[in-house]
Amino acid sequence: MNNNRSAASDARWLYDSPVNSDIEAKLRRFLVELKNTTDKILGIQVCAYKDGKVIIDTAAGVLGKDDPRAVQPDSLFPVFSVTKGVTAGLIHWLADKGKLKLDENVANFWPEFGTKGKDQIK
Template identity: 75%
Template sequence: MVIFSRVIGLLRGLSTTLDARIVYHDIMRPFAESVLQEKIAKGPSENAQWINDTPVHSDVEAKLRQILVELGNDDKILGIQVCAYKDGEVIIDTAAGVLGRYDPRPVQPDSLFPVFSVTKGITAGMLHWLVDKGSKLSVGILSE
């Protein structure tokens, strides 16, 4: 890594001296991505730890895990957490996959995902549902 950094510094210095406009990130990105993709074991067929080893709470969770394995083998999901309650009891609590395309750490039941603004879609859907049901809505704007 040190030698790599030194070479990049040398190339940057040469390109500045020769007044050449080269963006090294664009040149090296495909190579870095290919190396990272080789190191990340995708899907359950390549990664035995793809589904988090937690107890199965119900038959529904067992079926869900089978579906998650199929989706993972088809590269349809990268990482997922699912938790569901029925009558106050946990019936599904499972996690599978990896945290990101370039982050091979496994998804845990307590993993945090950046989901900023995800609830906007839910809020808009609920608003449309209320309008469809004929609810009268009032909108207020607060200002100082």
């Protein structure tokens, strides 16, 4: 990769928005470094809250190899199913804590789910 990119090109690669915190400034520097030193980043959005306040709201890069439009805070990515791993992890964590049993019906916790014959799904 070309590590001699100008600060101006780095600024154009990052979406132009205010920096909300020191941690966001560090994240932006890291993202630019990652872009300049590897092929492992194409586009990214990161948003984080702490104590009800936005501390990170950063977008950078492009939407895809075949879609060179810049990533913006309101860009949508086709990531259907990405949260299944998070959901499965949380379900197992709740089971480990004794908050639910894996052989219980989903409708016991989410009554609306049990409509149209889905009341016996575990």
